[in-house]
Amino acid sequence: MIPRWRRPLLLLVTLGACGPVGTFDLFPAGSFNLSLPPGTCGIGPALGVPSDGFSYVCPALPDGGLDSDAASDAGAVLPYESDPYCALVAEVMSNPRIGVSEALFLQLYGIPTVAVGAPFQLAYEDPEAGAPTPSITVAAAVPADVQSNQAGLSITVPGSLGFLAWQGADVAAYTHILARSPVSLGLSPASSFVAADHGYVGTDGSAATPLVLSAGSIESVVAFAEADDGTMLAGGSPACTFESSAPQLLSVQGRGVVAVLMALAGGDVTLSAQCGLLDGSIGVQITGPALNADLEASADAEQAPGDAGEAGEDGATAPDAGSSDASEAGAP
Amino acid sequence: MANRRVLAMAFGGSLVACSSSPPSPAVLAVTLTSPPVGEGLTDAGLSLPVGTVAEIDVCPTDDGGDIDGSVSARADDSTYAVLAAMTTPNQFVVIGVAPGDTTVRFFFNGQETTSLTIDGTPANVLAVEVVPQTAPR
Numbered sequence: 316m317i318p319r320w321r322r323p324l325l326l327l328v329t330l331g332a333c334g335p336v337g338t339f340d341l342f343p344a345g346s347f348n349l350s351l352p353p354g355t356c357g358i359g360p361a362l363g364v365p366s367d368g369f370s371y372v373c374p375a376l377p378d379g380g381l382d383s384d385a386a387s388d389a390g391a392v393l394p395y396e397s398d399p400y401c402a403l404v405a406e407v408m409s410n411p412r413i414g415v416s417e418a419l420f421l422q423l424y425g426i427p428t429v430a431v432g433a434p435f436q437l438a439y440e441d442p443e444a445g446a447p448t449p450s451i452t453v454a455a456a457v458p459a460d461v462q463s464n465q466a467g468l469s470i471t472v473p474g475s476l477g478f479l480a481w482q483g484a485d486v487a488a489y490t491h492i493l494a495r496s497p498v499s500l501g502l503s504p505a506s507s508f509v510a511a512d513h514g515y516v517g518t519d520g521s522a523a524t525p526l527v528l529s530a531g532s533i534e535s536v537v538a539f540a541e542a543d544d545g546t547m548l549a550g551g552s553p554a555c556t557f558e559s560s561a562p563q564l565l566s567v568q569g570r571g572v573v574a575v576l577m578a579l580a581g582g583d584v585t586l587s588a589q590c591g592l593l594d595g596s597i598g599v600q601i602t603g604p605a606l607n608a609d610l611e612a613s614a615d616a617e618q619a620p621g622d623a624g625e626a627g628e629d630g631a632t633a634p635d636a637g638s639s640d641a642s643e644a645g646a647p
Numbered sequence: 648m649a650n651r652r653v654l655a656m657a658f659g660g661s662l663v664a665c666s667s668s669p670p671s672p673a674v675l676a677v678t679l680t681s682p683p684v685g686e687g688l689t690d691a692g693l694s695l696p697v698g699t700v701a702e703i704d705v706c707p708t709d710d711g712g713d714i715d716g717s718v719s720a721r722a723d724d725s726t727y728a729v730l731a732a733m734t735t736p737n738q739f740v741v742i743g744v745a746p747g748d749t750t751v752r753f754f755f756n757g758q759e760t761t762s763l764t765i766d767g768t769p770a771n772v773l774a775v776e777v778v779p780q781t782a783p784r
Contacts, residue, residue, distance in 0.1 A: 456742045457698045474780030477700035477742065485734045489700045 368480065369453075369490040371426045372436040373401035374466065374551065395570040398435070399539030400427045400549030402573050403503070426490060430497040430540040431473050433550025434466035439480040439488065451482050456489075466551050470494035497540030497548055500595030502574075502588055504536050526586075528565075528578040530603025536574045538588040538595070553591035560585040563606055565599055580606040674762040675718065675753050677773060678704040692751075692765065692774030695728065695743040696781065703739040703773070707755055708764075717756050720773075724749040727777045743777040751775055 376395055396402035429435050441448050455461040455468070456477035462469050470476050473496050480487040504526055528534055538555045540548040557574040559565045565584040568575045572590060581603040587596040679693055680702035695701050707716045720739050722728045727747035731740050741751065751773040752759055761771035 455698075456700055457744060460698055472780075474698060475696060476698045479700065479731075479740070479742070482734055484731070486731045486740050487734045489702075489740055491699060 368439050368442050368488050369426060369478065370438045370440065371400070371549070372438045373398055373405075374436065396537075396573050397551045397554070397571045398549060399537045399547065399552060399572045402535075402537045402571075403539075403547075426492055427549035428493045428495055428542075428546060429470060429550040430548035430552075431494045432469050432471065433497075433540065433548065433552065434464065434469045435550045436467040437478055437492070441487065448482070448487075451480050451487055453478055453480050455479075469550070495542040495546065495548055497593060498543045499541050500588060500590055500593035501539050501541040501545065501547060502536050502586065502595055502597040503539070503547075504534050525583070525598030525600040527600045527602060528576065530578050530581050530601055532578050534576045534578070536576060536586065536597070538572045538574065538590050540590070540593055555588050555590035558587045560587070564601055578603070580604060582606065674708055674764050674769075675755060675760055676706045676708045677753070677763055677765045677770075678706075679766055679773075680704070692770075692776070693741065694776045694778055695741060697743045697746055697777050697779060699743050701741045701743075702733075703741060703751075705737050705739065705753060719754045719757075720751055721754070722749045722751050722775065728775045741775060746777050746779050748774070748776050 374397060396405070426437075437453055439448075439451055439453050441451070455470075456479060460470060460472050460476055462471055470492065473494055475491045475493050477489055477491050479489045526534070526536070538552070538557075540550070540552065542548060552572050555569055555572050555574070557567045557569045559567045559576075561582060561584045564578070564580050564582045565586065566577045566579060567586060574586065574588065576586070576599070578599075578601045581601050582605055584599045584601065585596050586599050588594065693701055703720065705718045705720065707714050707718060718737050719732070720730045722730050722741070724747070725744070727743070727745050727749045728751070729742045729744055730751060731742065732738070733740060753763060753773070754760065763770045763773070765773055
């Protein structure tokens with residue numbers, strides 16, 4: 316049975332307002348660190364002094380989660396996601412090295428900066444009540460600056476916009492969300508959130524290129540709208556199309572804003588993406604045997620004693636077929 | 648709420664408690680919370696980017712001591728800014744609605760008082776300036 320994608324659950328705890336955040340070393344033997352650049356609050360700069368109880372709510376997954384037992388060591392394969400912020404955070408929270416306690420500290424990320432025009436959902440829950448309060452409604456400070464549809468709210472103009480939780484004629488709490496104009500498309504591996512030293516590293520922009528993968532590995536890359544300084548912008552995105560410049564080296568499957576990459580053989584590849592009007596690309600360097608080397612190995616296997624006369628000589632054998640042939644060649 | 652995932656929370660806020668004492672305050676002590684962007688607090692009062700919210704905490708005081716009483720506040724021109732009470736006592740929010748200037752007046756037990764200290768500075772009213780957004784575009 317292939318395990319289902321496990322939906323992350325985030326418990327609630329008050330940790331204080333976002334702001335300059337250093338490196339936390341909260342668990343024994345440095346088992347968990349949360350590192351954010353000083354002054355960072357959120358994936359992309361959020362705003363200080365938020366009021367408690369507001370939550371950025373990710374949309375339901377249209378596929379209910381991806382069937383995948385893909386190697387978690389190689390970066391978990393993500394389900395279909397339409398919001399890059401949700402995709403990246405879900406990756407962090409689903410990482411097998413991350414427990415519920417550690418996930419609590421994701422709250423320090425706060426409410427992210429969103430793209431102008433991108434839908435998102437905002438909810439308010441009275442921290443003391445511990446459950447949504449039906450009598451409270453959330454509304455923008457200037458309703459004319461917001462559009463509402465089935466996907467949620469979208470801010471129509473750049474800048475900071477206040478949101479208030481109204482309880483009758485009174486205000487229970489408020490917060491601000493910064494909306495910025497998307498100008499380009501960034502691509503970042505989801506696993507960039509989890510550093511090699513078992514720590515979190517926040518990302519405010521595209522991954523450094525090229526993205527280095529090992530042949531045979533699987534990686535998830537998230538496409539996201541970014542502002543002119545590279546800040547990742549949250550919010551729903553049109554479905555993206557992804558293209559590998561060398562499908563024989565790097566296969567790609569699009570799942571909303573997520574591209575599931577499978578490195579097949581060594582070489583340099585360009586991964587291109589288009590999401591709505593935005594497009595971008597990232598270089599991918601795959602280490603390991605080159606395709607030709609695979610084919611040569613395949614040919615060598617086929618030329619094993621007893622099969623030498625059947626071996627192809629033009630090197631055109633597909634890698635899978637070559638492997639299969641090699642196994643048969645080694646069989647008694 | 649099935650299938651919804653809560654991934655980010657925001658925290659903060661404050662409470663102001665005014666101690667019980669005799670009525671009839673000498674002044675209303677107004678404490679402003681800087682809005683998230685823009686100039687924030689100025690000598691003239693509060694500079695508030697349009698679309699944003701700032702918080703006002705008001706304590707009736709008598710020579711430095713806090714006293715209880717009913718406090719309310721109102722903007723002269725709601726075209727530019729709107730006042731709303733918070734569910735917590737003696738706290739208000741100012742919502743910048745459109746660029747322009749207005750004045751916020753304060754009332755104690757229903758009577759307007761012009762004896763204010765705004766962040767420690769004596770004043771009669773709170774001047775509010777709603778300015779255009781200057782956030783990153």
